[in-house]
Amino acid sequence: MGLVDVKTFRNLExxxxxxxxxxxxxxxxxxxxxxxxxxxxxxxxxxxxxxxKSVENCKECGYCYYICPQTEPLLDQxxxxxxxxxxxxxxxxxxxxxxxxxxxxxxxxxxxIVSTLLTYLFDTNNIDAAIVxxxxxxxxxxxxxxxxxxxxxxxxxxxxxxxxxxxxxxxLTQIAEDIISQKKRIYDADxxxxxxxxxxxxxxxxxxxxxxxIKPAHVISIVIGLFCFExxxxxxxxxxxxxxxxxxxxxxxxxxxxxxxxxxxxxxxxKEVNIKDLDDAVRNHxxxxxxxxxxxxxxxxxxxxxxxxxxxxxxxTEKGRSLIDSLLATGYIERxxxxxxxxxxxxxxxxxxxxxxxxxxxxx
Amino acid sequence: MVIxxxxxxxxxxxxxxxxxxxxxxxxxxxVHLIEKNPVxxxxxxxxxxxxxxxxxxxxxxxxxxxxxxxxxxxxxxxLSEVNNVEGTIGNFTVDILKHARYVKEDVCTNCGDCASVxxxxxxxxxxxxxxxxxxxxxIPFPSAVPPVYIIDKxxxxxxxxxxxxxxxxxxxxxxxxxxxxxxxxxxxxxGCIIVASGYxxxxxxxxxxxxxxxKYKNVxxxxxxxxxxxxxxxxxxxxxxxxxxxxPKKLAFLQCIGSRSDRDKKYCSSICCMYTTKxxxxxxxxxxxxxxxxxxxxxxxxxxxxxxxxxxxxxxxNIKYIKSKISYIDVDEDDTPIITYExxxxxxxxxxxxxLAVLATCIIPSQGIEKLADIxxxxxxxxxxxxTNPFLPVETSVEGIFTCGCAREPMDIPRSVAEASGAAARxxxxxxxx
Numbered sequence: 001m002g003l004v005d006v007k008t009f010r011n012l013e014x015x016x017x018x019x020x021x022x023x024x025x026x027x028x029x030x031x032x033x034x035x036x037x038x039x040x041x042x043x044x045x046x047x048x049x050x051x052x053k054s055v056e057n058c059k060e061c062g063y064c065y066y067i068c069p070q071t072e073p074l075l076d077q078x079x080x081x082x083x084x085x086x087x088x089x090x091x092x093x094x095x096x097x098x099x100x101x102x103x104x105x106x107x108x109x110x111x112x113i114v115s116t117l118l119t120y121l122f123d124t125n126n127i128d129a130a131i132v133x134x135x136x137x138x139x140x141x142x143x144x145x146x147x148x149x150x151x152x153x154x155x156x157x158x159x160x161x162x163x164x165x166x167x168x169x170x171x172l173t174q175i176a177e178d179i180i181s182q183k184k185r186i187y188d189a190d191x192x193x194x195x196x197x198x199x200x201x202x203x204x205x206x207x208x209x210x211x212x213x214i215k216p217a218h219v220i221s222i223v224i225g226l227f228c229f230e231x232x233x234x235x236x237x238x239x240x241x242x243x244x245x246x247x248x249x250x251x252x253x254x255x256x257x258x259x260x261x262x263x264x265x266x267x268x269x270x271k272e273v274n275i276k277d278l279d280d281a282v283r284n285h286x287x288x289x290x291x292x293x294x295x296x297x298x299x300x301x302x303x304x305x306x307x308x309x310x311x312x313x314x315x316x317t318e319k320g321r322s323l324i325d326s327l328l329a330t331g332y333i334e335r336x337x338x339x340x341x342x343x344x345x346x347x348x349x350x351x352x353x354x355x356x357x358x359x360x361x362x363x364x
Numbered sequence: 365m366v367i368x369x370x371x372x373x374x375x376x377x378x379x380x381x382x383x384x385x386x387x388x389x390x391x392x393x394x395v396h397l398i399e400k401n402p403v404x405x406x407x408x409x410x411x412x413x414x415x416x417x418x419x420x421x422x423x424x425x426x427x428x429x430x431x432x433x434x435x436x437x438x439x440x441x442x443l444s445e446v447n448n449v450e451g452t453i454g455n456f457t458v459d460i461l462k463h464a465r466y467v468k469e470d471v472c473t474n475c476g477d478c479a480s481v482x483x484x485x486x487x488x489x490x491x492x493x494x495x496x497x498x499x500x501x502x503i504p505f506p507s508a509v510p511p512v513y514i515i516d517k518x519x520x521x522x523x524x525x526x527x528x529x530x531x532x533x534x535x536x537x538x539x540x541x542x543x544x545x546x547x548x549x550x551x552x553x554x555g556c557i558i559v560a561s562g563y564x565x566x567x568x569x570x571x572x573x574x575x576x577x578x579k580y581k582n583v584x585x586x587x588x589x590x591x592x593x594x595x596x597x598x599x600x601x602x603x604x605x606x607x608x609x610x611x612p613k614k615l616a617f618l619q620c621i622g623s624r625s626d627r628d629k630k631y632c633s634s635i636c637c638m639y640t641t642k643x644x645x646x647x648x649x650x651x652x653x654x655x656x657x658x659x660x661x662x663x664x665x666x667x668x669x670x671x672x673x674x675x676x677x678x679x680x681x682n683i684k685y686i687k688s689k690i691s692y693i694d695v696d697e698d699d700t701p702i703i704t705y706e707x708x709x710x711x712x713x714x715x716x717x718x719x720l721a722v723l724a725t726c727i728i729p730s731q732g733i734e735k736l737a738d739i740x741x742x743x744x745x746x747x748x749x750x751x752t753n754p755f756l757p758v759e760t761s762v763e764g765i766f767t768c769g770c771a772r773e774p775m776d777i778p779r780s781v782a783e784a785s786g787a788a789a790r791x792x793x794x795x796x797x798x
Contacts, residue, residue, distance in 0.1 A: 006527050035483060062527035063483065074525075183609065187599055190485050190497050213500075213519050218485035 006062035007071075009040055009049070016070045017047060020284035023231075025198070026143075026167030027205035027217075028064035033170035034216040040064070045162060045234075063214065069204035070285060078207055082296050082316070087358045089295030093315045093324070094347055096306040096336035107156040110303040111311030113333060114197055114224060115156045117301075117323070120332045121195055122149040127221060128179050130195040133163035139249040140234055143168050145175055145194075147182070158226075160255055161234040162283065165198045166205055172216035193221035199228040200291035200300075207296035222319060225294020227302020227312070228286075229361055236281035245271040292358040299324060304357055305350045310336045312350065370555030371396055372791045373458055375446055375736065378406020379777055380769030381560035382428050383784035384791070389437035391788075393795050396551055397432065398441045398460060400732075401490070403508035405429055406562050410491060410587065412594035414777055415642040416673040422507070422596070429509035442510060445732070447548060449557070449739050453764025453794060456554040464544035466515035466523070467501075471539035474503065474511035478531035478540060487516045493588040496598040501531045505596065515540070555795045556764040557740065558787045559750055561733060563770035566622040566629070566725040575621065575723055576693045581607040582701050582720050583693060586617075586639065589722045593646055603650055605719055607699035612654070612719030615647060616703055618690050619660040623726035631747055634774035636724035637664045641677040643722065648681040656683045657716065659690055659705055667776065693721055727774040740765055749773050758787040766790050 007015075009028065016022050024045040032040050039057045041050050049055050066073045083090035099105055099112035101119065108115050121127040132155035133141045141163035146152060168175070176189035196206050203225040209217030238249045245263050254264040261273040294300035299313060299320030306312040315321040327333045338346045371394035374381045382404065385395045397404070408414075409429075411421035432438055441460055448459035467478075484500035491504035500516045521528040522542055532540040567577065567585050576583050582605050584592065595601035605612050617640040623633040637660065644656035663685065665671045677683040687708040693701050701721040707714050729748040737744050743751040743761040750760055750772040758766045768783035769775065775783070 006529075031483070035481070059530060059533060061483075061530050063521075066525070066527055187604070187609075188496055212484070212521050212525070213486050214483040214521070215485045 006060055007065040007073075008058055008060045008062060009047075009064050010055075010058075012047075012065045012068055012071070015065075016068055021070045021288070022047065023070060023199075023201040023283070023285045023289075024162045024164050025069060025202040025205045026164035026170075027067050027069065027202075027209065030166045030169040030216055031063050031067060031209070031214065034172050035059075042164060042167060045164065063212075067205055067208045067212070067214075069201045069208065074208045074211055078204070078211055078296055081211060082207065084295045087290060087295075088293055088314070088351065088354055090316045091314050091351075092317075092321045094312065094350060096310040096312055096350075097328070097333045098310045098336070100331055100334050103153070104156065107153055110309065111301075111306065111333075112156065113301050113311040113313060114226070115152050116332050117224065117327060118146075118152055118195060118197075119149045120327050120330070121222070121323075122152075124326075127193045127195045128183060129175065129192070130197065131165050131168060132197055133159055133165060135159075137250055139238070139252040147179065157254060158256060160257070160261075161232045161237050165196070165202050166217075169216040169219075172219065176219075190218065192219040194219045195222045195224065196220045197224045197226065199231065200225055200294040200296070201228075201285070201289060203294050203297045203300075204291070222323065223297045225297030225300035227293055227300060227304050227357075228289075229292060229304075229357065230282045230286040232278065232281045233283050237278065240278055240281050241273065244273045244277060247271065290358065290362045292361045293354055305353045307336055312354075370394075370454065370553050370795050371551070372556055372558060372788075372795065373398065373446075373456070373551065373554045374558045374560055376406070376560040376562050376730075376769075376771065377404035377432070377440070377442075378560065378562045378769065378780075379408040379425065379428075380562070380771075380780040380784040380787075381406070381558070382425075382432050383781045384558050384560060384768060384788040385432055385438050386428060386435065387785050387788035388792060388795075389435045391792050391796070393437065393792060395435075395438045396441065396458075396460075396554070397438055398444050398446060400443065400445050401504075402443050402465065402512075402514040403491075403504055403510065404432065404440065404442065405509065407587075408777060409505070410493070410590060410594075412590050412597070413642060413646055415638045416667070416669045418642065418645065426507055426509075429507075433509045440510065441549070443514070444549075446736060446739055449741075451554075454555055456557060456764070458551045458554050458557070460549040460551060461546060462549055463546050464517065465512065466517070466520070466540065466542055466544050467513045468539045468541050469510055469512045471537050472512040473537050473539070474513070475536070476503070476513070477534045477536065478513055478515075479503070481530045481534040483528075483530070484516075484519050484521060487519055492598050493585070493591045495588060495591055513539075515542075556766065556791045558791055559736070559740065559742070559760065559765065559767040559771050560769050560784065560787075561730045561736060561771045563727045563774065564730045566728055567723075568731060569728065570622060570628075572621065572723065572725070574692055575618065575690070575721070576695065576701070577723060580693065580695045580699065580701060581605075582695070582699055584720065584722055586636070586643065586722055586724050589643055589720075590639075593643065593650065601650070603647060603720075605699075610719070611651065614718045614720075615644065615654065615656045616701070616716065616718040616721045617644060617656060617658045617724060618693075618703070618721060619658065619724045621723040621725045624661065629726045629728065629747065632664065632774070633724070633726045634664075635727070635776045638667070638670055638673065638776065640722070640724050641674055641683065644683045645677060645681045648683070652682075654682065656681070657718065658683060658685045659688045659703070660685055661687070661689065667778070727770060730771065733771070742767075758783055758790055764794060 099116040104112040104115045134144045141159040143165045298317045299315045373396045377399035443463040447461040478501035482499035482501040488494040500519045591597040622628040688705040691704040745751040750767045766787040768787040769780035
């Protein structure tokens with residue numbers, strides 16, 4: 001068997017992790033741990049060999065290197081299957097919309113589309129679980145698997161530091177057991193349907209795994225990409241915010257970016273931080289990323305380009321399109337009505353805006 | 365042994381092909397048994413029970429499967445199809461296209477280590493009527509014959525991307541062989557050929573949209589139902605509604621789906637009246653609270669003990685037969701099928717809500733029969749079943765090529781077996797006495 005050229009975790013360390021290109025999505029570990037190979041783990045957002053001895057356990061199958069969103073392999077095939085021809089990827093529909101759900105309106109960011117979409121998928125029994133992220137007590141985003149829409153409220157709103165959303169899939173066997181014990185419909189762990197919500201890099205990893213049809217990503221039934229301009233290192237971000245706003249991480253209620261960085265405390269006071277002051281906290285891998293809109297997803301969602309209170313939605317696959325159509329048809333979300341005098345130029349303008357944002361991201 | 369040097373080639377290793385092979389093998393005649401699937405047994409292996417005795421299907425079949433596998437006079441060619449045939453009766457030359465299995469048949473120990481380490485998921489299992497999926501290294505069912513795993517070349521990551529190889533590393537017997545290629549095998553000196561290529565089902569070629577199949581989870585085909593009530597099937601024999609996992613209380617069996625219709629297949633599918641009654645009986649045995657409704661045009665029970673079987677169904681198994689014509693199926697908000705039908709007894713249009721609707725879909729000629737007929741030079745009838753003469757039921761239009769079982773018309777297992785023995789006898793006549 002000619003497997004001499006297969007790249008392994010050692011190559012991943014060399015080509016990606018040691019040169020700060022790792023985006024901490026957790027795909028490599030989710031795969032390897034799900035296979036129970038007992039080789040690698042995540043430590044403070046860095047994948048590494050568990051012990052010196054675990055190097056010997058490596059099966060040298062090469063998946064960790066192949067599915068890493070920061071490596072070259074499979075990207076060409078991925079572009080082909082996702083019909084990606086330019087920086088925005090395949091777009092079936094592009095429009096702005098917002099939730100009609102008053103509860104989500106209160107807690108959600110901008111249009112509240114992602115929370116509403118998951119509510120719909122749970123309501124219509126189209127998913128068994130979703131991978132989202134939540135804040136812990138120190139305002140640190142942590143990935144979380146939710147099993148019902150009641151758990152959604154905590155996960156609404158945007159995160160500005162990394163949450164390794166693929167990582168929880170390493171425990172898919174346990175997750176499947178939990179779900180099957182609750183739901184009689186499922187008779188086979190491979191029938192689970194989990195919605196994935198993540199940054200463009202995370203979606204890229206999931207899509208690579210789905211291209212190979214490998215577990216644990218085979219249970220992901222829909223991939224929702226979030227617009228992402230850049231992401232911050234948690235520790236550095238908190239240090240900067242602490243020095244600029246005198247707020248401890250545990251006091252923060254919400255953060256958002258509108259030109260500058262705004263920090264809302266639990267006492268509802270708002271502090272503004274100059275976005276330039278945060279440049280040093282930007283994660284290194286974001287500097288060379290050219291995917292602002294999440295090209296490798298079923299649909300992508302973000303505030304950029306949308307009127308205040310709305311989110312932009314780009315549908316990319318038939319699955320994504322029909323899902324959004326059902327949301328509109330059932331009144332879960334409402335479309336932004338383009339003023340009559342702007343109808344013809346509205347969409348091209350928004351597309352151009354997203355292209356501009358992408359090029360700004362690349363330049364940075 | 366000049367007299368036995370001529371062998372018989374049998375196309376299709378379902379119950380008919382297997383019976384013919386065993387008969388001939390036992391007579392001391394060499395048999396080449398060709399099967400396009402990775403394992404033998406055909407449709408019968410997928411069935412839960414057989415009518416009218418309610419015997420366990422695989423229990424009757426399994427000994428025949430292993431006998432076939434071990435028989436010194438039978439050579440098995442799985443994943444194989446006939447590519448070319450030349451010559452005439454007494455001396456055919458046959459080219460077999462044998463697809464790569466990527467597992468050495470003589471080395472694999474059927475331990476399953478390859479399947480447990482394979483990370484690929486979502487390969488549909490045809491044996492479970494695609495209700496279950498598998499890894500790229502798989503065996504369709506545990507007691508399959510030959511007891512050899514197979515690697516799905518469409519999804520195997522090593523074959524498509526050159527990485528992985530986990531199964532090869534895990535295989536203690538070193539049975540994985542990625543260098544295997546599809547190959548053409550030439551078989552000379554074939555005295556005669558038996559076509560036992562079996563049947564397909566209407567759902568293979570028709571979306572059955574009238575009946576909401578594919579759209580509504582609680583509308584299943586008869587073969588799917590067979591897998592669902594089978595103890596070795598995806599539900600391990602515990603019948604559930606596929607939409608919500610609830611235990612069904614009321615079943616509907618819809619007869620003549622796509623058969624006896626001017627708009628679809630004009631012929632009678634022959635076995636459905638009986639297997640429907642069987643399926644309803646077994647369901648009742650699983651759960652005595654169950655009621656079954658059979659929507660039929662005529663009940664056709666022309667076989668030994670068949671009429672008594674139907675009577676037992678209504679007397680002892682809570683089966684109600686409704687002479688009717690189905691209009692369509694839709695569902696309520698709970699995914700529960702609602703059947704709209706004309707009751708022939710009262711000529712009224714009625715509706716009935718049931719937990720699960722089972723479609724008795726029509727038997728159709730097997731996929732690829734046209735190509736095979738072309739290669740063999742045999743004639744098909746206007747429904748594409750192998751054409752035979754009523755008084756010579758196992759003979760095709762070509763001398764030296766025989767047929768049996770559902771390749772020539774829809775029939776049940778006992779008849780397929782009888783015809784297989786008939787075809788074997790005719791073939792033996794050519795080899796031994798010809």
